[in-house]
Every structure is written in structure tokens, then in C-alpha cells.
Amino acid sequence: MVDPSSIRLASGATMPLLGLGVFDMDDAAAELAVASALASGYRMVDTAAAYLNEKGVGAGVRSSGLPRGEVFVTTKLWSSDHANPRAGLERSLSNLGLDYVDLYLIHWPDSRQGRYVAAWEAMQELVESGLARSIGVSNFSVQQIDELREAGLPAPAVNQIERHPLHPQDDVIDALDARGVVTQAWSPFARGLALELPEVSRIAERHGRTPSQIILRWHLQRGVSVLPKSASPDRIRANADVWDFELTDTEMTAIGSVSTTGFVDESYYSRFA
Numbered sequence: 204m205v206d207p208s209s210i211r212l213a214s215g216a217t218m219p220l221l222g223l224g225v226f227d228m229d230d231a232a233a234e235l236a237v238a239s240a241l242a243s244g245y246r247m248v249d250t251a252a253a254y255l256n257e258k259g260v261g262a263g264v265r266s267s268g269l270p271r272g273e274v275f276v277t278t279k280l281w282s283s284d285h286a287n288p289r290a291g292l293e294r295s296l297s298n299l300g301l302d303y304v305d306l307y308l309i310h311w312p313d314s315r316q317g318r319y320v321a322a323w324e325a326m327q328e329l330v331e332s333g334l335a336r337s338i339g340v341s342n343f344s345v346q347q348i349d350e351l352r353e354a355g356l357p358a359p360a361v362n363q364i365e366r367h368p369l370h371p372q373d374d375v376i377d378a379l380d381a382r383g384v385v386t387q388a389w390s391p392f393a394r395g396l397a398l399e400l401p402e403v404s405r406i407a408e409r410h411g412r413t414p415s416q417i418i419l420r421w422h423l424q425r426g427v428s429v430l431p432k433s434a435s436p437d438r439i440r441a442n443a444d445v446w447d448f449e450l451t452d453t454e455m456t457a458i459g460s461v462s463t464t465g466f467v468d469e470s471y472y473s474r475f476a
């Protein structure tokens with residue numbers, strides 16, 4: 204039977220569809236949030252070298268008492284290490300206190316530096332040496348992914364991109380699907396903004412659910428992996444309770460059509476893309 208809560212990556216590994224995001228938490232907060240999430244049934248955590256909380260994430264994983272093989276840990280290569288991804292990953296592993304990560308992503312293409320094809324080529328060796336079980340990218344356009352393929356390199360297993368009801372990116376997801384790349388949504392709630400949408404509240408009321416559960420379900424039913432961030436144990440728990448109800452096609456379309464103007468945080472793109 205296919206497990207609806209996980210997805211098979213092109214690498215052959217299985218990735219949970221739901222994971223905890225820990226952006227903007229210090230080590231102590233990340234440790235508590237990760238421990239709370241793992242106790243609530245999460246089996247995936249998303250951090251990055253740039254979040255400066257890998258030590259806390261590693262401590263949270265260890266304090267859960269779960270076998271290492273049961274927790275899917277993702278971290279990301281920062282742009283200052285594009286010339287030497289192995290050094291970046293070794294530093295992250297030392298901070299995490301782990302021997303390998305399940306997924307290592309190029310955090311941003313950083314086109315001004317212009318090294319992302321070479322960095323992707325160097326990332327292949329990290330799988331061969333066992334330091335990363337799967338590798339992927341984040342914030343890459345479809346054209347940039349095609350550049351990697353045209354260089355004769357394998358497609359990334361995952362592209363982690365901004366996605367929420369105010370920026371649904373359905374055409375990008377279709378293009379990634381066609382290339383065998385799994386889409387993972389960062390800021391699945393638009394940093395909380397999408398939780399205030401009247402259409403989402405109406406659907407939540409109809410299902411007797413919270414707005415956060417409705418939005419996560421909207422991502423998951425589209426086959427998109429999600430990384431909701433919360434530092435609150437109650438909200439962490441509620442955000443994982445999304446497997447026993449279903450949105451109708453009409454509700455799926457309504458949530459994806461709420462915005463005519465869209466919303467993205469341009470400050471990220473102007474600095475890192």
C-alpha cells in the first residue's frame with residue numbers, strides 16, 4: 204500500500220511529506236520545537252546552515268530517543284560555500300552531531316556568483332561518499348533546473364520553493380513534476396498571512412478544522428511537501444493533524460484562487476536568487 208504521508212524521491216529514498224520548519228529560532232528554541240514535533244509524530248525537520256540553529260536541531264533529534272533512521276533531516280548549503288559544498292556539509296554535520304543528512308539542498312542559486320552548476324556537480328560526490336542520502340535545490344527556477352540537466356547532471360530530487368495560497372505556483376509544480384522533481388513548500392502559511400484569508404476560514408468552519416490544517420491539506424492534496432514553522436507545542440501538534448479529512452476539488456480551486464495580486468517577500472529574491 205502507498206503511504207499517503209510520504210513520497211518517493213528520484214534518489215530512491217522515501218521522504219515524509221510533512222516536516223517542521225525552524226527558521227528564525229535560536230538553538231534552544233529549535234531544540235524544544237524539534238523535540239515537541241518528533242513527540243507529535245513528525246518525522247522530518249528542515250534547517251539550514253544560514254539559520255544558525257543546527258546544533259539545537261541535532262540536540263532535539265537526539266533527545267527524541269528515536270533511532271536516527273526514523274528522522275529525515277534536511278539542511279542547506281549557503282552561498283558562501285558554493286565553491287566547496289563538501290566543506291559546507293561537513294561543518295553542518297559537525298553542528299548537527301550527525302554522520303549524514305537525509306537531504307542536502309543548495310539554499311539559493313545566487314546567480315550573481317554564478318557557481319550553481321559547478322556546486323551541483325560537486326554535490327553529487329556527497330551522495331557517493333554517504334554524507335547526504337539525497338540532494339536537491341531550493342529557490343531554483345525551472346530554467347535553472349534545466350541548466351543542470353543540460354550540463355549532463357541528474358535532476359535534483361527536490362526543489363524547495365515559496366508556496367502558499369497567495370503564491371500557488373501551480374505551473375511551476377507541473378513543470379517540476381514533469382522533470383521528476385518533488386516540490387517542497389517553504390512558508391506554507393505565507394508567514395501567517397494566509398491564515399487570515401476569509402475563504403480559508405469559511406472552509407475551515409465547514410470542516411471543523413483550523414485554517415492552518417486547511418492550508419496544509421491544500422498543499423498535501425496537490426502532492427506538495429510542507430514545512431510549517433511553529434515554536435508552540437500546541438500549534439506544532441495541530442499542524443500535524445491533517446491526515447483524516449479531504450478537501451473537495453472546488454475547495455482546492457477556491458484556496459488556490461484567493462489572490463489576484465499575489466504576495467512574495469521580494470527582499471529574499473533581490474538578495475539571494
Ligand SMILES: NC(=O)c1ccc[n+]([C@@H]2O[C@H](COP(=O)([O-])OP(=O)(O)OC[C@H]3O[C@@H](n4cnc5c(N)ncnc54)[C@H](OP(=O)(O)O)[C@@H]3O)[C@@H](O)[C@H]2O)c1
Nearest residue numbers: 224225226389390391392393394395415431432433434438
Ligand atoms: N528555502 C528557503 O529559502 C526558505 C525560506 C523561508 C522559509 N523556509 C523554510 O520554511 C519554513 C516555514 O516558513 P516560515 O517560517 O517562513 O513561515 P510559515 O510556516 O508560513 O509561517 C510561520 C508563522 O505561522 C505561525 N503559525 C504556525 N502554525 C500556526 C497555527 N497552527 N496557528 C496560528 N499560527 C501558526 C507561526 O507562529 P508560531 O511560531 O508562534 O506558532 C509563524 O509566525 C521555515 O521555518 C524554513 O524551514 C525556507
